[in-house]
Amino acid sequence: AIDGARVVSTWDFGVGANQAAWKVLGEGGAALDAVEAGARWAEADLCNSTVGRCGNPDRDGVLTLDASIMDGDGRCGAVAALEDIAHPVSVARRVMERTPHVLLAGAGAQQFAIEQGFPKQALLTDKARAAWNEWRKTAKYQPAINAERLDNAKPGDKHNHDTLGILAIDRSGKLAGACTTSGMAWKLHGRVGDSPIVGAGLYVDNDVGAATASGVGEEMLRNAASFLVVELMRQGRSPDEACREAIERVVRKRPQASKTLQVCFLAIDKHGEVGAHALHRGFVYAVCDAGKRDALLDARSVY
Ligand code: SD4
Numbered sequence: 001a002i003d004g005a006r007v008v009s010t011w012d013f014g015v016g017a018n019q020a021a022w023k024v025l026g027e028g029g030a031a032l033d034a035v036e037a038g039a040r041w042a043e044a045d046l047c048n049s050t051v052g053r054c055g056n057p058d059r060d061g062v063l064t065l066d067a068s069i070m071d072g073d074g075r076c077g078a079v080a081a082l083e084d085i086a087h088p089v090s091v092a093r094r095v096m097e098r099t100p101h102v103l104l105a106g107a108g109a110q111q112f113a114i115e116q117g118f119p120k121q122a123l124l125t126d127k128a129r130a131a132w133n134e135w136r137k138t139a140k141y142q143p144a145i146n147a148e149r150l151d152n153a154k155p156g157d158k159h160n161h162d163t164l165g166i167l168a169i170d171r172s173g174k175l176a177g178a179c180t181t182s183g184m185a186w187k188l189h190g191r192v193g194d195s196p197i198v199g200a201g202l203y204v205d206n207d208v209g210a211a212t213a214s215g216v217g218e219e220m221l222r223n224a225a226s227f228l229v230v231e232l233m234r235q236g237r238s239p240d241e242a243c244r245e246a247i248e249r250v251v252r253k254r255p256q257a258s259k260t261l262q263v264c265f266l267a268i269d270k271h272g273e274v275g276a277h278a279l280h281r282g283f284v285y286a287v288c289d290a291g292k293r294d295a296l297l298d299a300r301s302v303y
Helices: 014-025 031-044 088-098 106-115 126-135 218-224 225-234 239-253
Strands: 006-010 065-071 076-082 104-106 165-167 174-183 202-205 209-215 264-271 276-277 285-291 293-298
Touching: 006 014, 006 031, 006 264, 014 031, 014 165, 014 285, 031 065, 031 088, 031 165, 031 174, 031 293, 065 088, 065 202, 065 218, 076 088, 088 106, 088 174, 088 276, 104 106, 104 264, 165 209, 165 264, 174 202, 202 225, 209 218, 209 225, 209 239, 218 225, 218 239, 225 239, 225 264, 239 264, 276 285
Parallel strands: 076 104
Antiparallel strands: 006 165, 006 285, 065 076, 065 174, 165 174, 202 209, 209 264, 264 276, 285 293
């Protein structure tokens, strides 16, 4: 038995995503509806340069969005490299519910979205275009570790990766998760990260718990990382221990690279216990339940 519904999200804007999710969860709604609502909130948040319509583009100036959604019964859907559709998480849900497939990519994903009634609209904002033009002066792909967020961060400061991962457990004890992102800014056109890959950026199993990831997605892909976190919980680790062990695995595989890139895991088990761990300091996550609404917590980290 669990002590009630709970939702957790990555990063500081996870507070807003949780509030949107809680409107569903707090009234006894389903975890799946809650995580979609939370992810949609982040996708619509016009100040967010790393998720949805306001995201930064790829090397060629094209905004491509990745998203996935999954419930604890193993139902899942995802879209990768989707262009000019504002709510990739909802398209991912349609893939899950209305097709025999799990993942649609690129032009096919957009075609499906349009067929499903999602409006096609040019999404790249002036701010994102200006950031891209600025980046082109050096054109170096060097993802920053997020640390400036905590140290001397001002709103809008440059940090080029922050994905929304959101996990929820509802009153009936069912789990669901979603993950949505514009991916790494200035990536190669066609690059797909971990967020739309089930098992890498997101994994959910009602028998165990759920996990999601943020940071440089190539590391999550290499390690099937969210699946790894859930499997570690299945073997008896707490959510916190599972996230820490998965981070240690990332370090063991690529000790040198791990010094300069960020990887963050967030997990919840089937009892509603929450855990998180990051490679570098600066990863914050938001927790919301009947007792606490706007809690923002610092994850522990290796460095
Ligand atoms: C990606 N994992 O596309 C995403 C980016 C991210 O926090 O999470 N940023 O690799």
